[in-house]
Amino acid sequence: MSVDLSQFIPSFLEESFEGLEIMESGLLNLKPGDNEVIHSIFRAAHSIKGGAGTFGFENVTDFTHLVETLLDEMRDGRREITKEDTEILLESVDCMRLLIEAARDGEDYDSEKIESTSKRLTITLGEGCARDESSEPEQAQQASHNAQYHINFVPEHCLAKTGNDPLFLFNALTELGNLSLAANTSELPALTDIDPQELYLSWQLTLATDASEDDIKEIFEWVEDECLLEITQQAAPNTNTPAEANRTDDLPVETTTQPEQQAAVDKDDASTNVAEKDKGKAKSKAKSDVGSIRVGVDKVDSLINLVGELVITQSMLSELGSDFHMSKIEKLTSGLEQLLQNTKELQESVMRIRMLPISFAFNRFPRLVHDLSIKTGKEVELVIKGEQTELDKTVMEQIGDPLVHLVRNAVDHGIEPAEVRIAAGKKQQGTISLDAYHQGGNIVIEISDDGGGIDRNAVFNKAFEKGLIESNASLSDSQVYDLLFEPGFSTASEVTDISGRGVGMDVVKRNIQALGGRIQVESTKGQGSTFKVNLPLTLAILDGQLVKVGSETYIIPLISIVESLQIDKELLNRVSGDMVLYRLRDDNVPILPIYQLFNLEADFTELDNALLVVVEADGQKVGLMVDDLLAQQQVVIKSLKDNYQQVAGVSGATILGDGSVAMILDIPGMIQMALNNAQHAQTLQTKASYGELMS
Amino acid sequence: MNLQAMAHEIPVEGEQTLEGIDFITSGDQYLTFMLSNEQYAVDILCVEEIRSWEKPTIIPNSPSHIKGVINMRGVIVPIVDLRLKFNLGAAAYSETTVVIVLTYQGEQSTRTIGFVVDAVSDVLNVEECEIKPAPAFGSCVPQQYIDGLINAEAKVVTLLDVGNLQKIEKNQIHS
Numbered sequence: 001m002s003v004d005l006s007q008f009i010p011s012f013l014e015e016s017f018e019g020l021e022i023m024e025s026g027l028l029n030l031k032p033g034d035n036e037v038i039h040s041i042f043r044a045a046h047s048i049k050g051g052a053g054t055f056g057f058e059n060v061t062d063f064t065h066l067v068e069t070l071l072d073e074m075r076d077g078r079r080e081i082t083k084e085d086t087e088i089l090l091e092s093v094d095c096m097r098l099l100i101e102a103a104r105d106g107e108d109y110d111s112e113k114i115e116s117t118s119k120r121l122t123i124t125l126g127e128g129c130a131r132d133e134s135s136e137p138e139q140a141q142q143a144s145h146n147a148q149y150h151i152n153f154v155p156e157h158c159l160a161k162t163g164n165d166p167l168f169l170f171n172a173l174t175e176l177g178n179l180s181l182a183a184n185t186s187e188l189p190a191l192t193d194i195d196p197q198e199l200y201l202s203w204q205l206t207l208a209t210d211a212s213e214d215d216i217k218e219i220f221e222w223v224e225d226e227c228l229l230e231i232t233q234q235a236a237p238n239t240n241t242p243a244e245a246n247r248t249d250d251l252p253v254e255t256t257t258q259p260e261q262q263a264a265v266d267k268d269d270a271s272t273n274v275a276e277k278d279k280g281k282a283k284s285k286a287k288s289d290v291g292s293i294r295v296g297v298d299k300v301d302s303l304i305n306l307v308g309e310l311v312i313t314q315s316m317l318s319e320l321g322s323d324f325h326m327s328k329i330e331k332l333t334s335g336l337e338q339l340l341q342n343t344k345e346l347q348e349s350v351m352r353i354r355m356l357p358i359s360f361a362f363n364r365f366p367r368l369v370h371d372l373s374i375k376t377g378k379e380v381e382l383v384i385k386g387e388q389t390e391l392d393k394t395v396m397e398q399i400g401d402p403l404v405h406l407v408r409n410a411v412d413h414g415i416e417p418a419e420v421r422i423a424a425g426k427k428q429q430g431t432i433s434l435d436a437y438h439q440g441g442n443i444v445i446e447i448s449d450d451g452g453g454i455d456r457n458a459v460f461n462k463a464f465e466k467g468l469i470e471s472n473a474s475l476s477d478s479q480v481y482d483l484l485f486e487p488g489f490s491t492a493s494e495v496t497d498i499s500g501r502g503v504g505m506d507v508v509k510r511n512i513q514a515l516g517g518r519i520q521v522e523s524t525k526g527q528g529s530t531f532k533v534n535l536p537l538t539l540a541i542l543d544g545q546l547v548k549v550g551s552e553t554y555i556i557p558l559i560s561i562v563e564s565l566q567i568d569k570e571l572l573n574r575v576s577g578d579m580v581l582y583r584l585r586d587d588n589v590p591i592l593p594i595y596q597l598f599n600l601e602a603d604f605t606e607l608d609n610a611l612l613v614v615v616e617a618d619g620q621k622v623g624l625m626v627d628d629l630l631a632q633q634q635v636v637i638k639s640l641k642d643n644y645q646q647v648a649g650v651s652g653a654t655i656l657g658d659g660s661v662a663m664i665l666d667i668p669g670m671i672q673m674a675l676n677n678a679q680h681a682q683t684l685q686t687k688a689s690y691g692e693l694m695s
Numbered sequence: 696m697n698l699q700a701m702a703h704e705i706p707v708e709g710e711q712t713l714e715g716i717d718f719i720t721s722g723d724q725y726l727t728f729m730l731s732n733e734q735y736a737v738d739i740l741c742v743e744e745i746r747s748w749e750k751p752t753i754i755p756n757s758p759s760h761i762k763g764v765i766n767m768r769g770v771i772v773p774i775v776d777l778r779l780k781f782n783l784g785a786a787a788y789s790e791t792t793v794v795i796v797l798t799y800q801g802e803q804s805t806r807t808i809g810f811v812v813d814a815v816s817d818v819l820n821v822e823e824c825e826i827k828p829a830p831a832f833g834s835c836v837p838q839q840y841i842d843g844l845i846n847a848e849a850k851v852v853t854l855l856d857v858g859n860l861q862k863i864e865k866n867q868i869h870s
Contacts, residue, residue: 552753598755640754643807644764644773647754655766661752 005055009104012051014292016100019044021363023093028366032081041089042071048096057103060096063114066121067092073125087374088124090367091117147210147233153220154184154202154228161197164223170205172219177209202228293393295353303349310342351541352390358436358445359387361396365407365434372411379418379429380411386436391443394539395515399445402508406447406531407432409504414449414529424526426450442517443537448530454523456480481521485509513618515539516559542637544654544664546630547613549594550602554626555635555654555664562614562621564629569608582612582623589614592674593625594665597649603627617668624670637664649673722822725845727852728795729813731783734852736819736845741857743796743807745815748788762811765794772796776811781836786811799861806861819852821845826854 026041045068052060067089073079095117102109155166173179184202194200207216213231220229317335320328362384373380391399415421415430422428435446456477463469463483487506512519516536523529536542536559544555545564571583581588591612595602604610604627612623635654640647651666725736744767751763751774760779764771774794778786791814798807826843842856 598753600753600755638769638771640764640771642804643771644754647757649755653752653764653771655769655771659766661764661766661771663752663755 009055012055013100013104016048016051017097019048020093020097020100024090024367025363027086027090027093028370030081030086035075038071038075038081042068042075045071048100052100052103055103057099059114060099060103063092063099063118064096066118066125067096070121070125085124088117088120090370092121147208149205149207149209149213149216150230150232150234151205151207151216152202152228152230153205155199155223156226157198157200159223159226160199162223162226164226166199166201166203169219169223170203173205173207173216176211176215176219177207179205179207181205293353293356299349299352303346303353306342306346306349310339310346313338313342354393354540355390355537356393356396357387358389358391358396358443359384361391361400361403362387362434362436364400364404368404368407369411369432372408376411377417378411378415380415381429381431383431383433384435385433389436389438389443391436391535392537392539395535395537398511398515399533399535402511402533403434403445403447405504405508406533407434410447410449410451410529410531414451416452420452424452438537439534443535445533445535446530447533448528450528453525453527453529454481454484454521455525459483477523478521481523484521485519516542516557540637541634542664543632544635545613545632546656546662547594547624547626548628548630549598549626550600552600553630553656553660553662554594555662556613556615556624557651557664557667558632560615560617560667562616564611564613567607567610567612572607580607584614584621584623587621589621589623590674591623591625592670595625597670597673597677615667617671620671622667622671622674624665635662635664722820722825725819725821725852725854726795726815727817727819727847728793728815730778730781731813733783734816734847734850735777735812736852736854737795737797737857739818741797741799743798746794746796746809748792748794748811765809767796767807767809770807772807772809774809774811778811778813781840783835789813797857797861799857801858801861808861810860817847819845819847829853 022044023041026037026044030037030041045064049061049064049068052058052064070079070085070089074081074085079085095114098109099114153166153169159166170179170181182204184204185200187202188194188200209216213233216231220227313335317332317339320332320335324332365384366382369380369382410432411430415432416424418428421430430449430451432447432449435448437444459480460469460475460483463480463486464471466486468483468486469475485505485508509519512533512535516539518534520532520534521529522532542555543558545558545561547554547556565584567582573581573583573588575581580591582591583589591607593602593605594600595605604625607625611626611629613626613629614621614623616622635656637652638654640650640653647663649666649670650663651669652664653661654664656662724739726739726742727734727736729735746767749765751765753763754761754773757763760776762774762776764773766772776786778784788811792811793815794809794811795815796807796809798805826845829838829841829844831838836853839859840855842854845852845854
């Protein structure tokens with residue numbers, strides 16, 4: 001009986017991916033003579049190989065074995081660490097990731113890439129000076145087998161219970177050479193007496209190989225104490241057939257390679273295993289969607305402490321409540337204050353659990369920059385700062401791709417070729433720095449390069465060419481840089497396969513906005529440019545402005561508010577029909593009364609002296625007319641979709657201090673609604689006028 | 696102390712369980728409620744809780760029978776007025792007006808929705824064979840919501856299909 005291993009597959013995968021990361025970062029920092037790093041890379045590869053072998057991911061094992069052999073040579077100092085080797089190893093790490101991902105999803109992989117890489121690995125190994133014969137099973141297999149061993153293997157009945165399976169041993173032996181075996185079923189009891197967990201068989205094995213006796217013994221190492229093992233060597237490989245025949249005559253032997261009993265057990269095992277494997281696969285797939293978080297023990301401990309305090313406060317309050325008298329009111333107030341404090345701290349602690357250091361998003365960049373610098377032939381150094389800055393897990397997952405894009409752009413467009421840099425009196429090696437820090441309730445991620453900066457005129461001309469602006473438009477620098485985020489905009493004179501197709505920057509901006517953040521560009525010609533990404537710390541809590549419309553309270557996300565003001569009658573303009581615009585300095589802001597959009601009864605419907613909250617979304621400013629401005633507070637976002645469905649103009653709901661529900665406004669959605677309504681009204685109007693015409 | 700005597704005092708399994716129950720049930724249980732003088736029933740296992748009517752938060756631009764959402768222990772629960780949904784006359788909110796919160800476990804998701812009714816009346820014990828199919832004559836309540844009819848003494852109770860109540864709910868909002 002084999003243990004159900006499939007339950008451990010998810011943790012194996014998790015560990016393997018971690019191992020791959022260790023290998024990758026180690027390889028990027030690898031310098032000759034740095035034994036500690038090679039050891040850690042080797043260890044990571046070795047444990048991946050071991051794990052993959054246990055779970056039967058043979059392609060992973062085989063491939064990793066090659067990598068390990070190369071690493072082994074480096075570790076023993078038999079091979080110099082060259083740049084080419086490191087490149088091949090980096091490529092191999094990619095292949096291993098590919099293979100493990102394929103094993104996880106149970107899908108096919110790009111076998112061509114694997115094959116070509118493993119071929120290159122083999123060639124590199126062949127070039128190597130010294131070779132370790134025993135670590136090359138392929139070679140052993142191809143060579144003519146000049147030795148023959150007879151192995152008498154009589155395991156104890158309890159062998160299977162210790163998690164060993166003779167089949168694994170035999171498979172391992174086949175790797176050494178040609179194996180033929182015969183099973184002895186003489187000890188097999190009657191079917192009714194069989195304990196399915198016991199092993200009743202023993203085997204006679206004949207192995208033609210050129211491996212040494214020690215190699216064979218090594219295979220049996222794990223079962224040594226639980227079996228009777230005799231290994232005898234016969235020199236001539238071809239004279240064994242009669243000898244074997246003689247031997248088999250002595251014992252009642254069934255010459256099937258798989259004895260029936262074992263086969264039957266195996267069959268059962270196999271079918272359940274398959275079912276379980278499938279289940280495991282489905283499970284692990286589902287799990288990869290849900291994802292898991294590793295949380296530091298200190299965070300959990302602080303949570304437990306807080307819960308302890310909360311329990312104490314609760315018991316104090318309930319004792320007070322069971323025998324309450326007005327004279328104890330002071331005690332009650334202090335108890336409630338304590339409760340407030342506890343809840344606040346508990347909330348903060350729970351939110352901290354979702355926070356991960358941004359190094360999770362940053363750690364892929366050394367490799368990316370390394371690859372890009374080879375591809376572009378530019379020498380680039382990557383400086384990472386503020387890796388410990390913590391960020392919500394969901395935000396982190398979604399910010400990864402936009403950041404990759406920005407870094408890629410920095411290498412491709414930002415950093416100039418070496419000649420240009422030297423001519424400009426700069427260091428030959430370009431620098432790209434990534435920085436993350438907190439600012440207020442936001443996190444700021446900066447991607448800066450010391451390259452040529454953005455050519456303002458080039459951007460301007462390109463925008464004019466594309467018809468985005470007028471030739472005589474006077475734009476501030478930041479307005480010009482904002483043009484970079486227009487769809488289809490690229491100033492790269494030639495399109496490379498890294499970037500320059502003009503897709504991307506608009507997607508970057510959209511993704512960042514979808515997270516409730518924004519992006520800014522700063523650039524000095526000849527000195528480099530900086531992209532600043534501003535993100536909210538978490539998606540589950542939002543800073544909001546509470547407003548009142550009629551009897552309802554709504555929440556406007558603070559991040560989209562430009563300003564709040566009281567309408568000055570002088571600045572109201574009715575234009576083109578019935579559209580009301582408000583002059584806000586240079587801008588004309590359309591006014592959007594919430595009560596009209598949501599079909600509510602409002603207290604104030606007059607525009608004069610009404611309160612206006614000017615909000616901005618997608619570059620469009622609108623003024624939301626509200627009855628009253630209430631407090632500003634943090635609110636916890638709750639989904640309306642769970643029990644209801646998405647509502648136009650509302651991004652979610654929250655529960656206020658008094659227990660009532662308040663809707664959180666979705667500003668882009670509301671603007672869209674207003675546009676749709678306007679279009680609808682127009683079609684109605686045209687229809688009406690058409691009707692008049694007909695009658 | 697005599698061990699034998701002690702042993703007698705310990706009730707045998709089964710004896711004890713009967714003690715606390717003052718009625719013995721047979722068949723399934725249904726919660727009945729009033730909608731403008733008619734009796735309706737739902738499977739009692741779907742009933743999450745019965746709460747008094749409180750004014751919910753309005754959902755913008757929702758149909759008239761969707762009264763809004765309330766906070767039920769941190770969960771946002773929509774409130775549907777069944778009298779308006781079934782076109783059963785005026786929907787007045789009096790002291791007996793209650794909200795029956797039903798949770799239905801669908802194939803993909805679990806939904807919790809509160810339904811406003813005139814009053815909660817009783818719990819019926821009904822064997823499955825006692826549920827009769829509803830005649831397909833025109834009524835205000837669309838056929839898909841009706842699971843059958845139950846005779847309760849002199850009155851006839853309409854049994855509602857909770858699954859459809861919540862499912863159709865979703866489609867209707869979409870239209």
